[in-house]
Amino acid sequence: MSLEEVARRAGVSTATVSRVMNNKTVVKSATRNRVLRVVTELNYHPNLHARTLAGGRSRTLGMILSNMENPFFLDIYRAVEALAHTRGYEVVVANTDYRREQLLASLRMMIGRRVAGLAVVVSEMDPSFLNEVNESKTPAVFYDAGAACQSVHNIRINYRLGIERMVDYLHDLGHHKFAFIGHHSALGPMSEREVTFVETVKRFDTEWRTAADEDGLEGGRQAARSLLQSGFQPTAIICVNDFMAVGVLRELRDRGLRVPQDVSVTGFDNIKLSEFCYPALTTVHIPRERIGRHVFAMLVPEEAKPKPPAQEMIIDPEFVLRASTGPAPARE
């Protein structure tokens, strides 16, 4: 099951087998067929490790995500993967569960794999990690993870804009008691949304509170539960993302609170599910497909031109009005 084995059986040199396996230039079709026959007979599969080691290049992209369960991350992955396949690249993913230690481990693994490009889409980034990636010379893109630097590209979302719109919109509807539900990750995008929420909400005459739990359906429900058990009764709940918002909806339903009559709920991201839950979520759209395209483009430069300079891309989210928000209930 090695190149040499095939070569021997086919009565040719390893070089020739290699040429056949790679559809290389000129190989007499008689020889080619002979080799191919042996290849199938032996069920030969070239060793990819040997191949990349010898060849130098990699044809594999690495991608590190905070939470693959959250459709938001998965969508970006899928977008990148689809593009990658059309260009003959593989994508290997790693999940961090928002844990820095795991992120570090994944980063090292990717560097060790000598991936052709690395996309890091996590909220728990750390400057020192960024540095390690930089020094490894691995082409990389970071999604929401600090300033662009060297060969490292960067993509970020204008969270401020998104959150402000939500709050303004709800305030206009007469809401005065707000809550923000987030997940535990204390860094980057997470806190940026929360911070903006707090700042924005303070501009008005409002009461507000925040709660957090794990990112996910169950986390959303738990956060809502602890929020409401504390006795605070918000009329508007702004969630850090759609995924958690769906969990919040469930908890409210269980408590007999109607959405949006009794309380309005908003999400963030506009994942497919936000349209299929009940009631459908008012949210803010983050273009995963577009992010995926951008990520890929920065990692795998067009055949033609050499490679674009490190650049930052900022995305402005769009407001999506659905059924989970409405006027504040009459004050008691």
Added chain:
Amino acid sequence: MSLEEVARRAGVSTATVSRVMNNKTVVKSATRNRVLRVVTELNYHPNLHARTLAGGRSRTLGMILSNMENPFFLDIYRAVEALAHTRGYEVVVANTDYRREQLLASLRMMIGRRVAGLAVVVSEMDPSFLNEVNESKTPAVFYDAGAACQSVHNIRINYRLGIERMVDYLHDLGHHKFAFIGHHSALGPMSEREVTFVETVKRFDTEWRTAADEDGLEGGRQAARSLLQSGFQPTAIICVNDFMAVGVLRELRDRGLRVPQDVSVTGFDNIKLSEFCYPALTTVHIPRERIGRHVFAMLVPEEAKPKPPAQEMIIDPEFVLRASTGPAPARE
């Protein structure tokens, strides 16, 4: 950034550096520290390809899934990954989107990677593929993919039991107009569920019909749409899985049909979402966690004993009653 480079700078041989990198037996701690310092200075990351090539072993498990978007598959993956990490293994996943060509490509990729074990959790399996895996000598587990053979383990679900229970239950509630909503994959578990549905439903005096679309929220909605547009008005809709069922719920809601008053809906798998959608789905539980454990155990034998013989595991699903099913509406 190669072993040799480190060796030179540290004034030792590559063998020694290798020993240090692998926490190998005896290395004078002075030398060890010197090497480690150079390693950090140079930001050295061992080349994993060279490592596996030279070492022979792999410490990486491969996993091929039909649709990572469907939480059912993702849950199994997560279970396997969690276990793998505790034992120092990596897991690389590949997605097929239910496409056989993609499955074949992924299979080859995994074999080429010389993974230490391969889990194939797809509905589109083909005997010839199975054969290719077998000949490659890669330890593998198949989830629902034909008879166990050679070093290939096999896990299957007693779909028949699950579907029969759903139909019986609904029939007992007075339903006589059934519909089955599946996805396009024509193979294995898919059709097994559908076939069982048809067989079971025929035992009673019922009208029935089937519809199919892509696996997913949108697919479920589309399938329901085409089903209802055809003029057929089922009082009970049995879905191939929870994921599609959630899409079905959405379509029914849009059409002003109440669940379960006007029509009952059932899912399959018992994914987390089935509990968070509205109304919560009556479904059948498939233990992904357990499947994951089994998969891992079969791929990575305990330290102690050598390796268990090829075996088949059959899982009996459990019925989960929730809010999406109820008595058939009074006949008009």
Added chain:
DNA sequence: TTGAAAGCGGTACCAG
């Protein structure tokens, strides 16, 4: 404890 050297399975350049 440490070094030297033989691979692991391919790729790619240089001759023929």
Added chain:
DNA sequence: CTGGTACCGCTTTCAA
């Protein structure tokens, strides 16, 4: 067109 062969970067005896 095809063969010979020097690596790619690391692991692993075998000796020292």
